[in-house]
Amino acid sequence: MSRSKHWTSILDPGTQRLLSRVPSSTHDEIQTAVHAAETAQDAWAARGFQSRREYLLDWIDVLREMTPDIVACLCREVGKTLADANTEVFRGLDCIHAACSIGTEMAGMYLGSDPTILQTFYEPVGVCVTIAPFSYPFMIPLWSLPYALITGNTVILKPSEKAPSLSTLLADAVIRTGFPPGIFNILHGDRTTVRTLVPNPSVQAISFVGSETAAREVHDLARTAGKRIQAECGGKNHGVVLDDASMMPTLYAIAGSAFGATGQRCMALSVAIFVGGTREWIPKLVDLAQSMVVGMGGDEDTKLGPLINRAAKERVVGVIDRAVDEGAMVLLDGRDVSVPRYPEGNFVGPTILMGVETYMECYQMEIFGPVLICMQVDTLDEAIDLINQNRYGNGCSIFTTSGKQAKTFQRRVNVGQIGINIPLIAPYGPAVRTSNKDSFLGDRHAPGKTYWPFFTTVKTVSARWDQ
Template sequence: MTTSIDAPDRDGALTPIPHWIGGAPVTGAAERTGDVFDPARGRVTRQVVLADASDVEAAVASAKAAFPQWRDMSLARRQAIMFRFRELLDARKGELAEIITSEHGKVLSDALGEITRGQEVVEFATGLAHHLKGEYSEQVSTDVDVYSLRQPLGVVGIISPFNFPAMVSMWFFPIAIAAGNTVVLKPSEKDPSAAVWIGELLKEAGLPDGVFTVLQGDKVAVDGLLEHPDVRAISFVGSTPIAQYIYETAARHGKRVQALGGAKNHMLVLPDADLDLVADSAVNAGFGSAGERCMAISVVVAVEPIADELVAKVRERIAGLRIGDGRRSCDMGPLVTRQHRDKVASYIDIAIADGAEVVVDGRDVVADGDPNGFWLGPTLIDRVSTASRVYTEEIFGPVLAVVRVASYEDGVALINSGAFGNGTAIFTNDGGAARRFQREVEVGMIGINVPIPVPVATFSFGGWRQSLFGDAKAHGSEGVKFYTQQKAVTARWLDPSHGGVDLGFPQN
């Protein structure tokens, strides 16, 4: 597969990463560009075009023009294209993982993992015919049948975050496309190349031009999609303040919206839990992808008297982690930008000022990589006050806080009192306690001895409270309903013996 994301100009400068409109790379006016960094090297390696109003119009117009033909294509042919895309993606996911690592910084194994989880939704979409089936009731009244059917919306917009440039977009577009919609994807300007690569692969799989569009850009592109009258629905994943803005703005312009916001995920550890399993899980869930994921465990809630032993075990495991360039044999890579790295590091100072104990300080890390990289090592902070910003705010980095409580009841009350309700986990060997937890905790996704409870594609992803704006979650049955609208048809085929004019409702 040829790619348009890396080709150098003759003078040695990199060609700007383009939009993908009408089945081809397009730079548009390209009057504005943004820097794209290699986080492990700490330097600009690419630039991306940033859309203006004319680019937004071109992207939406292309998607709108492609919709009628795509909507009318048989579902069997649509599914066949998605299946072909799945096969191509499976064969070439190593290429995509390298692109993700070069722009996001996560280690290659983590990049491959996100592609695999996104591929689950592609596989779900290949069987969408089953999920689009309507219902049929015969003889609901004399000679009257009623049936329902689901139809696509039209042009839909997807605004995806930097932390999972492949997986999050794949939570949405396979279902939207298989259901007969056309898609305009606005990826993060921090790591935009993966989206163009996906567009090229979809074209190779046989997707008609215009069905999948990539609109590069910043707030201009986002607002353009939120306000455009031809965009029928918006899907978004990002921080809570932006999710709320997305939801309110798009809804004000008459669109369907699913806006997945931020999180502060807790792991409740009961005294009977296997502390070695807990320590492994806390490190995996707290520091994978450098903590830059909405499902990261950022707070361990330890029910005494096990906190001292658990903190010691977590510290021991952190000492064995190798931090460095994701293209090397490392466990954790850098953060995505220097600005974000410095913001995350600032919470360590906040913790000290608030009287917490910094057990492991990630600012001291010696990374296996370029010294200019955006490095911050795993950080463990014990005895965190629930009044501290370290506890109340989403840090979105490799900072793991430990809060000590006296009982199971105190732990659940703490989780339920938070602003977010995205994900949580309990670690215990007590089945009764686990069952009680899943009933009592007020959170959308729950793990029982599972630290990152991201549901498989056949179920739906999304939280409660300030972690989700709008009614629909991502993928699964809720994703199908979000990207389709239902019609109910009442039909009566008259025979020659019908009784003539009757202005009343049928009675029997």
């Protein structure tokens, strides 16, 4: 039990019923966790790659057995739908599999044909920290933790104080798998915990996913302390619709991406750019969005669950209010959505805005809610220019049946992740996230098979043995 004097209440986002209380870790607790990780690291690294991989593969089996508990936790604490929760579990386990698939890459290089033998070795950096958001409390920690562990590091997870319970399930799985003590550690709290943890001299590398404001603070803190840092942050993802696109599959894709997970994901498609005559499709998009069921995440028919907390609802509603004040037109208004039996829930229904200018707050910021902005241009060139002028580079998509137009789009947009006839959500485990511009800060993108060197240092040894 934590000795903290500062505890936060975690409420069910649909009912406001108390679910749990989470502490803000004390200074002594932070030091204890770091010391445990540091003490355990040498022995963990000495086990060798094959042994560490066996632990991770066993961890997958345990987590798979725990899937019903994980899904229930995601629905209860985050408000996810059953479909979203099950998909998150699948993608999280996929990340561990991807980490386990690295092998020959870590063997280094050997050049022995010359009298001088040259070898390179990859060694773990030490204690690694993962700071995760509430939006994907199972999957996102697994973007980094498995790579840190399989390369011989020990880890400290700082989950979001808004959704802390999933980290307990991860830790329970670690214990059931039989990992040695000190390999996997958890610290709870808000930015106060982060400000103490990141500069700790024993911490060597930090992986962060979250809001742009928090990302910049963590990045600057880590850089000042001389740490390795990678930070995935805000996004404003655009989808371009061309005249030759297949109408209904395109509209279903846009609605699913914009409003799925209640818009609480960095890869949500939040701006739809309708080119030429496709602006006539907007009323059908409104009808489609209006048909999406808002309700409790655990209900089979629900397509949109509640937002994470009351503050998130107030923030999203406030953005919509100010968009109207600035002159935007509301085609579909989800601010006053009513969910029977759950009058206290943090619900906001699908909301579609039109008449938005690029200087407006609703376009400039990541809303992180079920709000889609519809914009209209005459040509693909105008759409590309609109995307390139936006400061975020998380992802963008194009919907077309023309390979030529798709090639033009993927070549000319200055965004790191591109979808063609799909609303880009998240790559699979082996693929690297390649967001750019203001959507990424740091040394190396995550996750993916080429991510592991972030957690290692390289030694080059030249040796000559005269007979």
